Amino acid sequence: MGNKCGRGGSSDPDSAWKLQNKEMETNPVFKYVNFAGGGKLIDAFKSGGEVAVEKIAKTELQTYLYDSGNGSMIKKVDFIRWQCKCQAKITGSTLWETRTDEQLLDEYKEDYFNKFHEHGACWDLNKRGPVGETSFHILYLMDTPVHMEVAKVLLRLYPRLSLDVYEGEEYYGESALHIAVVFGNLEAVKLLIEKGADVNQRATGRFFLPEDQKKSRSRETNYEGDAYYGEYPLAFAACTGNMEIYDYLIEHDADPNLQDSFGNTVLHMVVISDQVDMYKYIVRHHKRPAKTHITNKANLTPLTLASKLGRHKIFKEMLELGSLVSLMFYHLL
Structure with missing residues (x-):
């Protein structure tokens, strides 16, 4: 019997928003x-x-x-029980409560994208919002x-809040750092x-x-998505x-060479987001230039990806940069 607490609770793209709206008052x-x-913290700051x-x-x-801050x-079995509790709010099923830790672990079907790893946290998992968020996330x-x-x-009182991520499947893994990067808030990025x-x-x-990957995973993708930024904060910064x-x-x-679930590095992501200036900047970065020949899971380098997606301007830039690099090496011989 499969565990019902993994991915697939809802295919409704608005499900996360609906859950949050439902629990807004409670x-x-x-x-x-x-x-x-x-909110109480905001009102307090404005008055005192x-x-x-x-x-x-x-x-x-x-x-x-956790532990007063x-x-x-967060261990895997705790995460599974939390998932089950969240889905029980929708389905009304309490079957998971009769399961032992061993049974839950044995039955659990891990999501292809959201792979759980034991990780540190500050805000108690069982005292979070409906999509695994905290009040701290909402501030950002x-x-x-x-x-x-x-x-x-x-953060001054409880610095480990910086570790907390969304634990629900919709925004799984998103941290306050990701949010600060998207908003371009350098001061917040530094403090976190x-x-x-x-x-x-x-x-x-x-x-x-x-x-094209949101409802079910498929082998082929065009990488198009309003919020597909390459998973890592660095890729988020590059895409924006x-x-x-x-x-x-x-x-x-x-690390600019880390690969996301599709095998894409930061350079693949700037091709997808068509950030020509960022590509030039990242390839020639003064401290850590990104590698240009890493292939993703579709066996595409940033160059061949640019060709496949029809990113003509960035493709031309890549060829020119490649020629420049080759010329530089030639003079060193």
């Missing part, structure tokens, strides 16, 4: 920070500044955190000066990394897949054309 995560621009936020963080938020490791999604000031207070954020964390949830953030991530050990 889930404590939204009591502290909500999508309407308010950092001191008021710190008071709530110390007297109330600690109960939502010192963090813990709102991205206003007030929300960022509140985030700074929380300073506090321990993983610069090579992967965001593999359904939201981040090419459109942010050289400053790209440099900062490289300086803190981000």
Whole structure:
């Protein structure tokens, strides 16, 4: 009998939003920070500044955190039970409650994209929002000066919040760092990394897949997707054309040659997103130039991918850069 707590709970593209909307009034995560621009932490900052936020963080938020904010490791069986509990809200099934840890582990069918690895966390998994989010994540999604000031207070008190990722299948693996990169918030990126954020964390949830992979995995893909940015924060920075953030991530050990679920590196991703200037910048990067000959799972290099996708401008640039590099090596012989 297959485990029903893996991927495939819903094919509705709006399912995550519907879950969040349904729990907006009842889930404590939204009591502290909500999508309407308010929440207890926001109101506290507006009326009493950092001191008021710190008071709530110390007297109330600690109960939502592992070991009073010192963090813990999320083990696979804990993750499976949380998935089952989330799906039970939709299906009403309580069968999973009768299963032993061994049975759940044995029956679990791991998602092709969202591969679970034991990882550190600060916010208790069982006290999160419906898609595995935390109030801390919502602060970064709102991205206003007030929300960022509140985030700074929380990070100062509980730096391990920087490790927390969305645990639900829709946005699985997305961290506050990914969000800060997308918004181009260099200050937030610096602070998160300073506090321990993983610069090579992967965001593999359904939201981040090419459109033709969202309902079911297929061997062929055109890589087109509004939020397919290559999973890694560095690839996110490249796809959004942010050289400053790209440099900062490289300086803190981000690797441009890591491959995502489709085998794509940062260079493949700038081809897909048609970022000509970023391609030139990354190939000739002063600290860590990216490798140009890595093939993805379709056996395509960035150059052959550009040809396949009809990215004529970037393809021409690649040929010119390739000739320049060859000439440079020729003069060194």
